[in-house]
Amino acid sequence: MIWDLDDTLVVERPAAEAAVAATCQHAAAVLGVNPERLEQDVFDEAKSQWSALPTIDFARRVGIASWEALWATFEDPGREFSDLRAVRLSHRQAVWRKAIERQTSVDPPSVEELSERFVVERLSRMEAYPDAEPVISQLHPEVPMAIVTNGAPDTQRTKLSLSGLDRFGLPTVVAGEIGIGKPSPEPFLRALDQLEVAPERAVFVGDSLSRDITPASNLGMTALLIARYHHDPNSIALPEGRCNVITTLHAVQQYLSPGRD
Ligand SMILES: [Mg+2]
Structure with missing residues (x-):
């Protein structure tokens, strides 16, 4: 049994949206900007500026979402992650600054305060979906389970620990650790290897047709x-x-029949 993480086990996109919304409400109070417009502009700026960074090829290959870069620390080994660490603060501040500047002028301390506030808002929303913990509890440890997730290892492991799902100690393949993410077969094969299970006997659960379902199905899962x-x-x-x-x-x-993991 192999799980995707983001929006399968843990709340990802809705939590990011709620954290951006909360930060924009604060920006509206102190800067007088329209909060709904700012929310959209933050996601737009995050996407366009993330795409313009020299780190984008690696980020795409391992599947780090543009809005994750607004709070991620990238405390991971390797040159790619040290490159990301080098730009992360200026990147997240530039996103907030440019998004606000679509409505009004803003000083650097306010930008810094908002971009840090977003990090706090996002970290306070690290939750598992209500069905995740009970289902994993029921299957654990009789059914061998693993997690396969795109993204940066530090980021994804933070989600696992703050949501409490790390208590099961499931083997976790993070794309950033192996240099390639889903839909490449590589991370799936790593997890199957770790579980010592043939793909035909494995079940994969994910929320993305293109990154989870199609590649898992192509492998025979x-x-x-x-x-x-x-x-x-x-x-x-x-x-x-x-x-x-x-x-x-x-x-x-x-879907878990006897003889199938
Ligand atoms: Mg997902």
Whole structure:
């Protein structure tokens, strides 16, 4: 049984949006800006400036999202991460500054204060989805389990520890550690190797058709799409293979037959 992390086990995009929204409400109070407009501008600036950094090829290869760079510390070994550490503070401050400057002028201390406030807001929203802990508890330790996640190791392990899911000690393959992320087969194969399970006997659960379900299915795994935010999960077009849509992690139990991990 192999899990994706972001928006499968832990709340990622909605938590980032809520943290940006809370920070923008504060910006509205102190700077008089329109908070909703600022929210959109922060995500836009984060994306365009992240794409313009010389580190973008590596960031794309291992799947570090532009909004994660607004709080990530990148305390990981390797030249790529030291390059990211070198730009992280100026990057996150430039994102907030340019987003605010679309509405009003702003001084450097206010920019610094807002960009640090966002980090606090984001770190206070490190939560697992309500079904994650109970389902893993039920399966652990009888069913061998692992996590395969894109992103920077420090970032992803922070999510695991602050959400409490690290208590299970599941083997975790982080794309940043091996230099390549999903949808490449490499991280999936690493996890299968660690579990000593053949792909045909493994179940993968993720929230992305392109990064989780299609590559897992191509490797011969049973691939389950967790559709938490779809209005009509039955209408989702799945790739060929043993794929299915689930709307709660509790549904994984029925795919675990004897002899399958
Ligand atoms: Mg995900």
